[in-house]
Every structure is written in C-alpha cells, then in structure tokens.
Amino acid sequence: MSANLNPRLTVHYGIPATASILACDLIQRLVAVGTLDGRIKVIGGEYVEALLVSPKHIPFKILEFLQNQGFLVSVSNDNEIQVWDLGQRQVASSIKWESNITAFKAIHGTSYMYLGDEHGMVYVLKYDADQRKLTNLPYYVPRNVIAEEAGISSPNHPSVVGVLPQPCSQGNRVLIAYVNGLIVIWDVSDDKVVLVRGNKDLQLQGETASGSPENKNLEVSDCISESDKVEKEISSLCWASNDGSILAVGYVDGDIMFWALPTATSKNNQQASKSHKNVVKLQLSSGEKRLPVIVLHWSENQSHSARGCKIFFYGGDQIGSKETLTILDLEWPSGIESLKCVSHVDITPNGSFADMVLFPTVGEMENGGSLLFVLTNPGQLLVYDDACLAAFNSQDEKKPCVSSGQYVMPIPIVAPCMTVSKLSLVDRDGEFSKALSKIVSTAKLKAPHTPIRSSKKWPLTGGIPSRLPEAADYEVERVYMAGYQDGSVRMWDATYPALSLIFVLGAEIYGKVPGIDIAGASAPVSALEICSFTQSVAIGNECGMVCLFKLTGTSNEMSLNIVTETEKKVHNLHQADGPQCMALFSLFSSPVCLLQSTEFGNRLAVGFKCGRVAMLDVGTSSVLFITDSLSRSNCSVSSLAMISFTDTNTLINNSKDSTSTSLNDGEKGLVFIMTRDAYLAVLDGRTGHM
Template structure:
C-alpha cells in the first residue's frame, strides 16, 4: 500500500486504483445527497430538489420520481417552475441557467434539458454586473427577469434564452425616476427580491439590499411607488390582492407597506420584531397569506434571538394568536407553502408547509390544530442517524408484513391524518414480485425497518437487551412473524456497560416459536 503514498503521477498506481476502487452507479433512489435548492409547481403538484453535485430530482405521488443531471458538476442554487407549464429553470453556482422539460416518450414521461444560457455583460464589465441573484419567471411563460449583484434587472426571452438588452432595468434608470432625497442615500447595491404583481403582469416589484423597494411599470418604464427601509432587505412577499407588501430584514424584523399611488411611503404600516427586543438573526424569507377566517398566516425563516438560539435552524408560523417555532436538527435549505392553486382565487388559504433541510423533508399540516407533521410516503432519510449495522431480508410472508405495518402505524400517532399533498403524476411501475425489508441499526439506538420504496415502516427505540424475538403464534404479542428471529446485538464499552447503538442485526428464518428473553426484550 506504500505505492499510494508516493508523490507524482504513477501510471501503474492509477491502474491499480481503478481496479480496486472503480464502481458503476446503477440506480439512485430516495432522499438526495447534499440538497441545495427547492422548487414546487402548484399546477403539477410536483416537488423539485437540486443538489450540490448538479442533480435535479422531481417527486410527485409515491412512485413518481424523475432525475436529471447537469453536464456541469456545479451546485443547483435555484429552481423555478414556469407557471402552468411542464417546464422548469435551474440556476447553477457557475451563473448558468438551464431549461428542463417533462416530455412523454412511448407513454412514459422523461425529464430532459432543452437549453442552457449564461448571462454576458458588456466588454470590460465587472463579473458582478451579470452575477444572478434572483430569477423571476413571468406569468406569460415567455420571459425571465434576472436580478443581479450590480442592481440591474435583465430580461431574457424563452425558450431560446435570448437576452433583450434594450429592455434591461438598470439601477441608473430606476435612480433617475426617484425623488432627490432618495438618490443620496445609496439605496441600491444588489437585487434581493423580484415579485410579479399578483393581479397585473405589467408590474414587478424590485427589492434592493440596502432597503429600497420599488414597483416598476414594464410598459411605461417608470416607478409607480417605492418604499425605503432603514434596515438591510432580505426578502419580500406580495399579498394576493396586491394591496400590501411585507418585507423582512437583517435585524430580525418584518414590515408591512400599503401599496398606494404615493410616490414615497415614509413609514411602514406596521413593523414587528417577533423575537425581540434583544438582537435577532435575519429573517431570510417570509410568507404573508390570507385566509377565510380573516387572520393571515405569517411564516418566516430565521429571526431567532442571537444569544440563545443563534445556532438553531427554525421556521416560525404565526396565526390567530398562536406562534410556533419549528426547530430542525439540520440546516434549512429552503421552504415553501402550499396554497390554493387557482391564481384567480381571492384568498390564499394555505394548507401545508414544506421544509427542505439537509437531512430531511418535512411537511406540516396547517389546517389541523397544533400543526402536526404529515407522515411522508417516501424521502425518509436513511442517514438521519449514522448507520452502525444493516441486514436485508427478502420474501417476507404477507402475515408478517401486515403486522409490521400495523405495529409501525401505532408508533406514528403523532402524525397528521392529511393525505400526502405532493401527489402529481401517476406511477406506472408494477407491484414488486416480493416483499423485502432493509433493517438498519443507528447510533441513536434505534432499529428501522425500510421497504423497497424507502418508507420507514417500523422503529424500535433504545434497545436495552441483546435480543428481540418476533413470534408467530402468541396473539398477545404486538408484532409476530412466521418462523423469524430478529436479534440486534449491542456493542459494549470498556467499562462493560452497553452503549447506545446496535453492533449487528441478524434475521434467522425458520426458528419456530420464540418467547421473550428477559425484561424489556420485547419489540415495543
């Protein structure tokens, strides 16, 4: 093995490395590795997840899964579905845009890349002049608006990805249409937010990092109204009727601005620091959603007190006097809220919150009291805790299979009764010829049962003995098997005390009936 330690290029060593370590990927399934972006199509009811390796995955109803891979091995930064279309646009960290389409071939849908594009600036321009920060697909599905670090907004025509240079909204053009007192406050820098007017496609909202927000008329090339905050802008949300804008800021506050014909709104209608008065983290994204009850939903990421919750990954929901902060065990990549799909509807009426974290996908039921999570039918993270051992069991008897599912459902009483809301598409895959299980032991002391679709059917918490028996004849047993013995073995520390994670899992078929071995050895 010393040959691997010698510096320089050695052809013999390279050949040996290929022989020893080469592998071929056959299939990829389940929760994606290193997710980096999230997108959702209300019309298709399909979720898209991008990864740091350049992969893009689409998930609909259980069994509906598509995967595409960019030619460049760059991280996916943003994903945007074109409104009402089977197309989406991805932005990579190399500043390139890619157009993808779902196309039907031989009766089966496939995800294909149609075009790619890189925004170019004039000769001699700084790289920040065309560094894309925000992508806005227009409701016409024929235009993309691209906000950049320089403060300019470029217009790109679809599907050919042709830049319309004569329609660029430069920061200088906006500056000339603002009052004198605003021009001297250096209110620009990069574009942080782009939003289309919910009712008028000829108006877009442009938010700049220094706190300036303008509503730009596309036909008249003028500023209809603008707002100026004293805090750095992070993101904005436009109310469904277009009469209110909510902005969130770097100091953990959010502000409400009424949209009127006034040229300058000096003060917000309301300013709030939800977790103040002490210094708070920035609120990086916010939703302000109307309901039939009259009281809106306020959903935002961040904003927690720096001193006590600075290292937490939280998304807060405020509605009808109730305020809940959902604390996640891994970094939140992005989130979205599922609302009424009809753009002509008068109210939002949100019904689910979808959160993508580094290690899990979580859906929260917003229509049930207490806002419980929805049990996912797929995308359970296999590596939610480090795996210490595993075992595959094939051809499970139907009787045992049904009882494993029943036992697992008794452990999932804290989940919502809502049906899985991401249910677009129809799976054409045939039913598996046999029932298989993957058993995994984890560092947190649990043993998980996984079926072929990646659903976690059963959990055994904190095993305290070396054996758990599954019997087939005793009706008092909560879980039974036909001639199966399930036995997780635990590692012991030097002091002789059992540690928290199993070391080995064995499934011994054809063992007949077995009783419980010692106190606490049952499957419950």
C-alpha cells in the same frame, strides 16, 4: 470498452443530506429539493420521485418551477442557469451568466423570467419549449432611469435582491427591491417608474399600534425612532395581499416592514405614494442584535370578516436565541395603519433550518388553508397543516409543535438503521417469482405504503406513478433486501421503481418457537443471501448466527433445526403460510461477513470476521466443514465465490438408485476465498481441503 458504458442513476429514494433549498409547483403538486452538491430531488405523489444530477457539483442558490409546464429552473452558485425537462429528467437548455445573479422570478403562467444582478440590472429571459432554448431577450430595466428617480448615483447602484411581478397587473408591472432598502414599481408597457420607496419614507412619526397576545416582544408601529435612522438592508420580501397592495419586506437587522403600495387599478398613484400611512414596522424582538429575516412567505387569511394574512418567516429573533420558525396571523381592518397581530406561533425545527415553501390545500384533503413544508438538515422534510398549527397555538408555549406529517422513505435507512442490503434477480418464469407475485397482488402490502406515517394522505399528488403490480400477468423480476441494526430484515419487490414491501422478518419471529430462548437473534444483520431455487433467504448477524428462512412456507408441520459447534437439536413446530425459520446455525461468536450459496441452493458458504469459513448443507441442516483462519493475521473474509460442476457418472448412478435423496449429491465445486489482507485460498466445496 469505456465508451460503451453509460452508468446512470435510475431510481433514488429519500432526501439528500445536503439538501438546502425548496421550490414547488402549486398546480402540478410537486416539490423540488436542491442540494449543495448539484443534485435536485423532485417529489410528487406517493412513490413518485426523481433525482436530477447537474454536471457540476455546485450548490444551487435559486430554484423555481415554470408552473404547470413540466420545467424547473435552477441557478447555481457559479451563475449558470439551467432549465430542467422533468419528463426527460435532464437539462434542456442552459446559460452561463457573466455577472452575479442576485434575484430571479418566473412570471406565473408564462415562460418569461425576470433576472436581477449585482449591478442593479434587471433582465428578461424566455424559455422556448419547442426549440428547447433559453434566451436572454433584448428588454431590460434601465438602471440609470431608476437611479435618477431614486436620487442615487448610477455608478454605485445597489444590487437587486428581489423581483416580484405585481398581481392583477396583467404582467405590466414588476416590483424591484434593492439591497439598500430601495423599492421600485416599474411599468413594463410604458417603460417608466410608477413608484419609489426607500429608507427616507421610514422616517415617520407614530406610536405602537398593537402587540402580540402571547406576551412576546412583538411590536407593531408606523415609525422609526431617531436612533434607527440608518440605511436598512433588505434580505427578503413577498406579497402580503392578492392584489399587490401590501408588500412584506424582511431586513438584515431583523425588522419586517409592511408597505401599502398602489395597485394597477389605483386611480391616484401619486396621492397613494405621498400618504404618511403607507408603512408599519413589525419587530419580533427588542434585542439590539437580531437575526436577519432570510425567508418570508405569506398566505391569505381564512377569515373573510377582515383584511389580513398569515406571515411565515425565519429570523428576527435575538442572536443566540433558540432557532424558531415564526407564524403570525395579522389583520388590518381599516388599512395598514390598523395592523395588529391576532396570533403567534413559534415552531422549533427538528434540525437546523434550511428552507420552507407554502402549498394551498385543495380538494378533499383539507378544508382550505395552507400546508407548510419545512426543510431541515440533514435531509428532513416536515409538513404542517392548519389544524396542526391551530392545535399548537392553543397549547402551552413550551410544548414542541409536532408536524402533521413527515416525508418518510419507502426504504428506511436511519430509523431503523440499515446495516446491509442486497439486490437480487428472480427468474420470472420460476416458482419463486410466481409465489412472490401472488403475495404482492393479494396481501396489498400490509405495511403502510404512503410516505407519511399517519392517517392523513401525503399532500403531494404530482408526477406520473410507476406501474403498480395490478396486472394479471405481473411477475416479480427483482427483489431488494435490507438488514437492520435491530436484527430485522425487509424484502421489497423491486421490479419497478415503486418498491412494494413483501416481507418483514423480525427477531420476534423466533419467539414463536415455544420454550426456546435464542440468544443473539436480535443482533445487527451483517450479511444476506437469497436463493430463488429453494425460495429461501440466509441471514447472518454480528453475533455469528446464520438463520435460514423458507419464504413461501406452508401450513404443514415443519421443523426448526438449531445447530451449534457441538450439537444439533430439532424442534417440531406448526406455522401458517408465510416465512418459516428452518435452521439456526450458531457455530462461534465471530461476526458473519459474507454469505454465498451454490446455484441450486443446497450448500451455503459462510465467511467470518475471524477469517474462518464454514460450509453448510442446507437440505440436512448440517455443517460440512469449518476451516481454521485462512489469514495468518486473522483478517476477515472479504470475498467469496463458488463454482459448481457435476459428476456425470454420479448423476447416472443416482438416477438409477432409488435410495438416493438428491441429484445434487453428485454436485462438486470450488470455493474461492479472499481475505482482507489479500490472501487467496481455493477449497474443495465438499471437503474444505485446499
């Protein structure tokens, strides 16, 4: 039996709470979110989401797309490299690496990848999409050559912390950064070292070149003081120019260095390497103990009048200071020695910072610039555009920077807080399916159906959208319902993964009844039941109230029945098309645990937390019976099941009797009840007798 079962996850909404790392495909407009438990959430255009689950529940330390190829590469904490096929949503190939992987970078536009390890080695890997195979190629960067050029001992070669192919070099040059501060440019085609930079190049003389206009403790200089003559460890790096002439490096001590490097088109690399104006220091805080710069990104400066860039980084502040993400607008009009900061923005994350990525804006969505995606814990993805950051820059520094967008799940779980949910099948040939299909097709989801609650479009467009309910023959086959702490209930069309909101039943719907004050109507929802045959839904809450809604109401005059333990009141009301509250049952204050209707929906069993069970007649809005507590210890009802069968003689008599109101009068049944203390009771469905 177990061999035939293959349970698997097909639909997933939201950002996992254990999210820890981001990656992006700049061409296909996708974002991948890696977690601490071996999952990867891939997000594209609106309602385009996929969840990849690794066989091992181990955190990912590296995540990178093979740009515009439909593959995603992940490296786990146990150094297993996996290539994910996004189309198939599964691992296409994997390699278990023997040493600790400390750096990884795919070569843009190719299927080749650089890999750096703890022993200072740099290898080249290739993924063959046709053979679905990841291969370790024979080529590698010999560390003994690097050690000789750098003047270090080969047995004690430091680990690699970054590998960046140099732009505009046709893939022939790669920059390798080591943890001890060593920076090397390696020529792949000539198998030789082009440039070596390190801590000894920082021992220069100079003065502060510029300060921040915001009166921060930001300092830009081209020197290191005598007291700073210690080995600086690299923690992050990125290019800061399109041609690979400027490199930004973040250090463990909180500094950021900008290095001027020779490019592939430089005529005199040796002269460039000997220049005393090839590095400047950016210091955010003057404190002795500062946070490491662990994340560092750049985007091109939109101002074409001067050379420069924007730097996005996390870290550099004094230890113990408020957690912030910093954005600096930098310029160097006449070379790196003239570097100055022209603007400074601090973002206070909503939650603890996890990671960030940059997207260039394209198309009509934005007029140039970049989009900043920030991942915070637990599981929040925020989006900041240039307009948002510019507006914040002009405001008081004490005001928080509000993001221009936030990923919001199509099915809210936290805001408002979901308390109960239910997935139900709908007969696609039945009247209920036809009515719902008409609503889905014509209403066009009056609620917003983009993941951002704003006037702006969701900036991601990648992936293949699921089928939308536009076809003429479309029929609703499944619905998903959720109840919330504020007393509201939402229903979605769940026929396809792109869920579509159909109804929102809020407590305010009771307010449409003139002169009626219904206490407890907004209590948290605790139970749900839907009946396709009667096209109705039952809602139970923690105040013991049960509400019956006719989902496909008419404009005719209808009545609302309010039933308590002692009386029944009928109120006539008029309502337009849409959900109509038919009856409210408030028998006692014990929370409702379970709701279960018969096959044709004419009766509804209600299980309460106090261990009692009530049987309701839906057609007449009356109470058939209420049991005493079925459990000696008054434990709550944990399970309900109803079996119906029909008396044939009664059916024949009813068919001849014109005064009979319903063929279901002859319906009999049994109610099976289980309480939390494992007490089982079987009741007559009409009388409540055991």
